[in-house]
Amino acid sequence: MNEEQLIIQQVYKAKENMQKADELINDYMPFIKAETAKFLRRPPIEGHDDELSIAMIAFHEAICGYARNRGAFLKYASMLIRSRLIDYARKEMRHSGAISLENGSEKEGTSLSDTLADQKNHSEETDTREATKAEIQELRKQMEGFGVSLTDVAENCPKQKRTLDACRKALQYAKETPDILEELLRTKRLPISKLVQGGADRKTLERHRKYMVALLLVFTNGYELIRGHLKQVMKGVATK
């Protein structure tokens, strides 16, 4: 009984803080593994089975969605993990007809991937990946100066299309008036009152403050690769 209370308290703390949720998942890893093993009918291997990762994200969902009136937490989490694993299995069923490249062909010892011609330039790809990684690292550092982490941004990200459009509109306005970006960098604060002049709703922007900071930072200096990835963001606004 007491233990049950403890879990619930931890869960409620983890709801607000992704870091705590991560810790909680670490503590309950044996439970998650057991649930995955029940589904797979074999013990999952860490770092190999996608199912384990999915079980972990399902545990995250359980933390977010749990409420006291939903009964015992672990039962709820177990149910959610099982249903997410079933969802995943159904999604994968579509590819069940395909042959894995890793499988051996008639000739023993060589896999199908070895027989295919190499389409991509591997070294170039690893280079760009390294470059992107460095850029992201830089962005993270800069965001830390604002007291914003990427996890915060992900949690703060607008879900509705309309809200997303409003944020983009504000971004577009900020790009046209360099003062805003300058002010952002100088004061380390989001100049909402100036952004509002772009026509976006003030409340919407305030609610997605962290997200706006990340988005504006991406469009300040550098971050060519991330911006390249986000090409569609600006395309959507330009066509309007």
Added chain:
Amino acid sequence: MKYMVMECHPSYAILLDKEGRFLIAANLRYEVGQEVTNPVLMKKPSSSGFRLKRVLISSAAAIAACLLLLFGMNYYESYMAPYSSIFLTINPEVRMDLNRNGSVVGLAGTNDDGETLIEGYEWKGKDKVTIADELVDRAIEMGFLSEGGRVSFSIDTPDEAIFQEYGVELRSKVTEHLDGRITVEIEIFDYSNSSESSKEEQPEKVSSSPSSLPEKSSAVTSDKTSSQIVSSYSGGKGESDFKPTAGSISDHTPSSSKPSGSNTDYSDSDYGENSSMASSQPPASSKPVSDNTNYNDGNTNYNQENQNENETDDTDYSSEEQEDQESDYEEKESDEDE
């Protein structure tokens, strides 16, 4: 869609999609900076607060619907549903449906002439007396009603008080309306009584109150007598005459529900000759009694009631009747015993 891996945690990864959304997804052995497709995104279950709100809203809507239905029913009951009906019979017969408040909610011709009479007549929003007056006018115009004719209102209502109220009102107002133009008879009937007098008695009523049967026959006679009296009054004398007429209405209405009450009313009423007429018609009242032997089986009170009635009316007659009935009763009993 391609996603860029922004950050990796042991239990989750943060991805950036091409539209600028940052998303949390399952970390399927990702690396920072990698571009991935088909990630397993985290679905955020709706928070309990939102659920609660939804439940509250839906329950409030349900309650509102129930209330609306309830009050709607109430409204229908009091304003829309016909509660009582008035049959206006000259030769054309017209039925007026009234709601609980006495407003007219429907008008229909119950025979061909009645339909002709109300054809093109706009009754909505008018009072029952106004409608009655105008219909009588129309009847005069169309030639259905002429000097010395007869107008009868047959009132069908479950409430006795309403019957009296409507009867008095209609009689006085219509007489007033026609005063000085033409002379017609105006009759007021209780629809249930008049229908019983013309049609066969309904078996249910008989079984429920067999003792009231002889009274019904007397009620019919009183109807006749009252209408006769009415005819003498209705020649448009004066308004003071309407009081006793109202009394005559009350005379025969209770007969269906209060058998003993009707008798006392008779003796109380101003019509000395009326009571004598009622008492002077033993054959009429005796006829149903003789028919009545069937009803004796289940009801022992019958004799007593009859006795009461007979005491007020005619002692000789009652003793005869009673003896007959008792002997009948005994015979029946002996039959049953065998």
